[in-house]
Amino acid sequence: MSEVLPRVGVVSLTQGRRPGDLRRGLASLLAQRDVDLDVVCVVNGRDAATAEVEVPTGVRLLELAENVGIPAGRNRGAEAVSGDWIFFLDDDASLPSDRFLADAVALSRARPEIGLLQPRVVDPDGAVNPRRWTPRLRKGDPRRSSDVFSVWEGATLLPRDVFDACAGWGEPYFYAHEGIELAWRVWAQGRRTWYEGSLVANHPAIDPARHAEYYRLNARNRVWLAKRNLPWPLVPVYVASWTAVQLLRWARTPRRLRPWFAGWMEGWREAPGGRRSIGWVTVLRMSRAGRPPVL
Numbered sequence: 001m002s003e004v005l006p007r008v009g010v011v012s013l014t015q016g017r018r019p020g021d022l023r024r025g026l027a028s029l030l031a032q033r034d035v036d037l038d039v040v041c042v043v044n045g046r047d048a049a050t051a052e053v054e055v056p057t058g059v060r061l062l063e064l065a066e067n068v069g070i071p072a073g074r075n076r077g078a079e080a081v082s083g084d085w086i087f088f089l090d091d092d093a094s095l096p097s098d099r100f101l102a103d104a105v106a107l108s109r110a111r112p113e114i115g116l117l118q119p120r121v122v123d124p125d126g127a128v129n130p131r132r133w134t135p136r137l138r139k140g141d142p143r144r145s146s147d148v149f150s151v152w153e154g155a156t157l158l159p160r161d162v163f164d165a166c167a168g169w170g171e172p173y174f175y176a177h178e179g180i181e182l183a184w185r186v187w188a189q190g191r192r193t194w195y196e197g198s199l200v201a202n203h204p205a206i207d208p209a210r211h212a213e214y215y216r217l218n219a220r221n222r223v224w225l226a227k228r229n230l231p232w233p234l235v236p237v238y239v240a241s242w243t244a245v246q247l248l249r250w251a252r253t254p255r256r257l258r259p260w261f262a263g264w265m266e267g268w269r270e271a272p273g274g275r276r277s278i279g280w281v282t283v284l285r286m287s288r289a290g291r292p293p294v295l
Helices: 019-030 070-080 100-110 160-165 178-188 212-229 232-250 254-269 279-289
Strands: 007-014 036-044 059-064 085-090 114-122 155-159 192-202
Touching (some): 019 036, 036 070, 070 085, 085 100, 100 155, 100 192, 155 160, 155 178, 178 192, 178 212, 178 279, 212 232, 212 254
Parallel strands (some): 007 036, 007 085, 036 059
Antiparallel strands (some): 085 155
16 A cells, blocks of 8 residues: 555645746745645735736636735634645745655654744855844854744744644734744644755845834834733733843844834734743743743
8 A cells, every 4th residue: 555645735825926036936845745735825915016917727816805914814824725734835935855854744653742843944056144034042053943932934844733733923913923822833843844954945145125014013013022922020020021132133224113113002002912922831841941931
């Protein structure tokens, strides 16, 4: 009897503005061996000036009428696919190995304590890789695998039951920090969030343009992250620590701090809903693993 291939639901999110990158990423998915894929490409609110998105045979298209935000767009895609695992790939990312998913699933099976897996991210043209792609305080060698407490969201694999138990990506954020919340909620499921240096995804090493809206959402979502997930006594501690970090980083760039503090106030003023405290046991597990959720 032939072995049943692992079934992986795959979500690619796009707004149709990077058709060449999207084609490359989808082609790398369809080239995957030893897995059974259910692939959907979610078009998250394409504007009238952008050409219609075309996808190859083997990929279904799901078009949303408006931009619902990155987390919600991924969740709509997750609702449309089936499989024992779910994989998210951004439209400007790709997989250099045709065994990436088979190897990632094999690791997940061999180590069932892993609930969320992020690979090492490498620029395909040899540019210097940003340090932010290695999501830990002590970056070190990016080839070293370790527990992590946030993820680069552009290529992530989870067992489907873990993703569902975490209630998916945090939709209120719209953009920024949803990867931290998902990582924390995986820890709250009694699993581990894992960075695997032996697995590689490709992504161009571009310097992202930062604008006032980014700084506003960055601050608002930091406050919401604490309010949605931490035991109440830790909420002001977490927010205070990150406020101090930002003040030190941007003390000489008030153009960043003005929208950042506007978002900070918005975060306290508004209720994001969806509170699910990770609990003190999870705080203790994360602390023992190397990073208490206060920084």
